[in-house]
Amino acid sequence: MNVTVETDVLIVGAGPAGLSAALFLSEYGVENVVVEKYRWLSNTPRAHITNQRTVEILRDMGLEEAVIEKATPQNLMGDQSFCVSLAGEELGRLRTWGTHPSRKADYDLASPSRICDLPQDLFEPILLTGAASRGTKIRFDTEYLSLEQDEDGVTATVRDRASGETYGIRARYLLGADGGRSKVAEDIGLPMEGRMGIAGSMNIVLRADLSRYVAHRPSVLYWVLQPGSDIGGIGMGLVRMVRPWDE
Ligand SMILES: Cc1cc2nc3c(=O)[nH]c(=O)nc-3n(C[C@H](O)[C@H](O)[C@H](O)COP(=O)(O)OP(=O)(O)OC[C@H]3O[C@@H](n4cnc5c(N)ncnc54)[C@H](O)[C@@H]3O)c2cc1C
Structure with a gap:
């Protein structure tokens, strides 16, 4: 195997787990390389509710301002609403995300940072910038194929998807952050x-001005209950706010 890259930690996957690991390793001065199969980060909103403790940790990393700038603030995360459709009858609301007045004080007193809502496709570039600016080396279009472990470390074989070439990366540690269908986990048994x-x-991203249905009852999650509509799932649809109130 033609080993062309050497590092302390090889991280497979540039999702939230891999990019966070890269960020913190670089902060502590541990050399690391990230390989990501695709040419860029998440292209859909995915995970979003960003807990107070997470924002606090990002504050330590100097990234809180970047997060606040992109995120929907706590006061717009609001209630969880239950309805038969966005335009139809509303069945109830549940105060969440620390927005109830009697809970909000607990949140405010617990930390200088605030819970917020930050879609994954906006969050990942912030983590990436934080990691890369601290020294993480990122290789996009690079797919992990296999690994061989020995007493001193691990040699991974990866494929450059742009050229089709395979090469080796030698590391002291390999971190499998390659998601729920992890090949790393499979390979090490x-x-x-x-x-x-x-x-x-099924997830559908739509852009339309929905403010007349939702701006008066802000929430990040509108649960749509229609008894009988339960094919293949839990019998509930979810209209999720990505950006208030048009995505
Ligand atoms: C449509 C959708 C909606 C979601 N909504 C929510 C939500 O509302 N709230 C919530 O908390 N969570 C949500 N999630 C889940 C959330 O996205 C995941 O929990 C989170 O992304 C997991 O992070 P991760 O870093 O462990 O893995 P991932 O984000 O899956 O990242 C793994 C990375 O590894 C890369 N990779 C995989 N195999 C290889 C390989 N062989 N070589 C190189 N790279 C590889 C992948 O391309 C990917 O970039 C949602 C997920 C989806 C798909």
């Missing part, structure tokens, strides 16, 4: 428990 694929799911 980590046992998985539970059943996969128990329900269907």
Whole structure:
């Protein structure tokens, strides 16, 4: 194997786990390289509710301002609403995310930082910038294929998806942050428990001005209940705010 790269920690996957690991390792001066199969980061909103403790940790990393600038603030995260449709009957609201007045004081007193809502496709570039500016080397279009472990470390074989060439990366440690279908976990024989694929799911990103349906009852999650509409899933649809109130 043609080993062309050497590092202390090789991180497979540039999702939230891999990029956070890279950020913190670089902050502590541990050399690291990230390989990511695709040419860029998440292209859909995915994870979003960003807990107070997470924002606090990002504050330590000097990234809180960048997060606040992009995120929807706590006061607009509001209630969780239950309805038969966005334009139809509302069934109820549940105060969440520390927005109830009697809970908000607990949140305010607990930390200088605030819970917020930051879609994953906006969050990942912030983590990436933080990691890369501290020294992380990122290789996009680079797919992890296999690993060989010995007493001193690990040699991974990766493929450059742009050129098709394979090469080796030698590291003292390899961190598998390659998501729920992790090939790293499979290759090292980590046992998985539970059943996969128990329900269907479909995600649609839409842009439209929805303010007349939702601006008066701010929330990041509108649960749509229509009894009988339970094909392949949990019988509930979810209209999730990505950006207030038009995405
Ligand atoms: C449509 C959708 C909606 C979601 N909504 C929410 C939500 O509302 N709230 C919430 O908390 N969570 C949500 N999630 C889940 C959330 O996205 C995941 O929990 C989170 O992304 C996991 O982070 P991760 O870093 O462990 O893995 P991932 O984000 O999956 O990142 C793994 C990375 O590894 C890369 N990779 C995989 N294999 C290889 C390989 N062989 N070589 C190199 N790179 C590789 C992948 O391309 C990917 O970039 C949602 C997920 C999806 C798909």
